[in-house]
Every structure is written in structure tokens, then in C-alpha cells.
Amino acid sequence: MDLGLKEKSVVITGGGSNIGRALVLGFAAEGARITIGDIDETQAGKVAELARAAGAADVQVVRTDVTQLDQAKALMDAAVSRYGAIDALVNNVGWDQLMFFMQTTPDFWEKIIRINFHGVLNCTHAALEKMIPAGSGSIVSISSDASRQGEAKEAVYGGMKAAVNSFMKTIAKENGRYGIRCNCVCPGVTIPETEEEVGKGSMWAKPLFTPDQLEKVAASLPLKKVGRPRDIANSVVFLSSPLAAGHVTGQVLSVSGGYSMIG
Numbered sequence: 001m002d003l004g005l006k007e008k009s010v011v012i013t014g015g016g017s018n019i020g021r022a023l024v025l026g027f028a029a030e031g032a033r034i035t036i037g038d039i040d041e042t043q044a045g046k047v048a049e050l051a052r053a054a055g056a057a058d059v060q061v062v063r064t065d066v067t068q069l070d071q072a073k074a075l076m077d078a079a080v081s082r083y084g085a086i087d088a089l090v091n092n093v094g095w096d097q098l099m100f101f102m103q104t105t106p107d108f109w110e111k112i113i114r115i116n117f118h119g120v121l122n123c124t125h126a127a128l129e130k131m132i133p134a135g136s137g138s139i140v141s142i143s144s145d146a147s148r149q150g151e152a153k154e155a156v157y158g159g160m161k162a163a164v165n166s167f168m169k170t171i172a173k174e175n176g177r178y179g180i181r182c183n184c185v186c187p188g189v190t191i192p193e194t195e196e197e198v199g200k201g202s203m204w205a206k207p208l209f210t211p212d213q214l215e216k217v218a219a220s221l222p223l224k225k226v227g228r229p230r231d232i233a234n235s236v237v238f239l240s241s242p243l244a245a246g247h248v249t250g251q252v253l254s255v256s257g258g259y260s261m262i263g
Ligand SMILES: NC(=O)c1ccc[n+]([C@@H]2O[C@H](COP(=O)([O-])OP(=O)(O)OC[C@H]3O[C@@H](n4cnc5c(N)ncnc54)[C@H](O)[C@@H]3O)[C@@H](O)[C@H]2O)c1
Pocket: 013, 014, 015, 016, 017, 018, 019, 020, 037, 038, 039, 040, 043, 064, 065, 066, 067, 091, 092, 093, 094, 095, 115, 119, 142, 143, 144, 145, 186, 187, 188, 189, 190, 191, 198, 199, 200, 201, 202, 203, 204
């Protein structure tokens, strides 16, 4: 099926590692023109090379810290300056460390809030400044199933991802009139397949789970397997497609092997 993404301008934050890397390669396979905004320019550069080989019409890397509004604006400016528009934004950057709430400190809360929530606010605001006058666009934010039913050791992260879900629904309501669609994808545990898939800025740079823990997670899921980055990328490409998902907005989609089932 033609997804209508050929030569479209797509901005992907955190495109250097794991899910972001798969997102870049997924949009590359559709022939998109891709702007990667990542704090780790070296790792993003490696992914850009792979994306060119995978069929991207063009790729640029812009070193970006999404917690800084001026850098989010510079990222969107770079996309418009090189490709003329922003047809789709994927807010993919996120960060967590697994700890019980009572083991965490206000500095940790602040970091989680800034990366997982302020990053989405900054990039969404900066992208809408371009999309509203253009009268079209898609924004997908990568949330988490931790936002939907609570998860031990992810209290502040899950809270911020729930904030992202709610924020995106409001943005969908406010901006549908401009032809802009806004949705969320909630991964469950989604692990890289090889070491090359993670850079030093990735939370997977040190393993988050032991093999034994991963086996237990897989066994607990209806589909009996943990997620792979391409599982998430395929869903995001679908939601970003004006042809496949042109009438879909304000939705929160779990891609988690059945971990959450929300009616
Ligand atoms: N992997 C999972 O199991 C899982 C589960 C649920 C939700 N998620 C969500 O999916 C998204 C991607 O997760 P992942 O596992 O691929 O993450 P990751 O840590 O492997 O990769 C994150 C990428 O973002 C970049 N980055 C980090 N901070 C940044 C900043 N301030 N500005 C710009 N770039 C920054 C890193 O360099 C890296 O390339 C996140 O939003 C995460 O919360 C992941």
C-alpha cells in the first residue's frame, strides 16, 4: 500500500538509538526526507548513513537537546529550511531508570519531567508553528504502557507519560481544524537486538533487564514475546500516514504484546 510518505518531511527526535533508530529506518523505507534531532550526533550520524542506504530521499542530523525550547525551534527550522515543510513529527525521546519512588530524589523527578514532558511540549510547540500555517501535519508522541495502568519502579516516568497522552488529546482537539492529527503510541518492554542499535545517550547503554527478567516479562504477555523496535516503528509509520490513518486523531495505541488492553 502506498502510505503517501514518499519525499515527505519527517522530524524524528532521539533517532539515534533503539526505537528512534527503527523509526528512522521505517520512514526511510517509505522514501521520506528525514531530520533526526538527537543529543548524540555521532550515533545519529551512523543511523543517517543506514537510512540513506534503506531508501530515504534525504537525511539530515541536527544536534538537539529537546529539553531546550530554542534547540527544538532550531530543529524545526532546519527541517523547513531544507525540505520546505514538516509533514510529520515523532516525539520519541524519553528516559527512565527503574527505581521505587521512595528511592528517588527531586533531582531525579526533575530530570524525568524535563526529558519526558518538557521535551514533548517544546518540540510540539515548535512544530505546530510550522504546521498550522501549512494546514496539515501529523504528530505522534511515543508514550509508554506505564502511563496506562501504573508500573512499579516507574512512578514519575509513568505519570509524565500519562501527561503526554492527555496533552496529545488536547492538541488533537485544538488543531484538527488545521488538518493536524495527533496520536500516541505506547510501547511495552522493547529491546534492542544488537549493540550497534544503542549509542551512549541511550538508556539501554547499560542493560535495564537481565535475560532472566526478560524471559519472565515475555512469559507474562499474551503474545509471549517482548517488543522489538520495528514493532513500534511500523505502528508510528501507519499513524503518520495521511492515507492509512488520515481519519485517526487523539488516539493512544498500545503496542505491547497485549500488556494493556484498554476499551
Ligand atoms: N524501550 C522500551 O522498552 C520502552 C518502553 C516504553 C516506552 N518507551 C519510550 O520509547 C521512546 C524511545 O525509547 P528507547 O528505548 O528507544 O530509548 P533510548 O534511550 O534507547 O534512545 C533515546 C534516544 O534519545 C536520545 N536522547 C536522550 N535524551 C535526549 C535529549 N534530551 N534530547 C535529544 N535526544 C535525546 C538518545 O541519544 C537516544 O538516541 C522513549 O520515549 C521511551 O520512553 C520505551
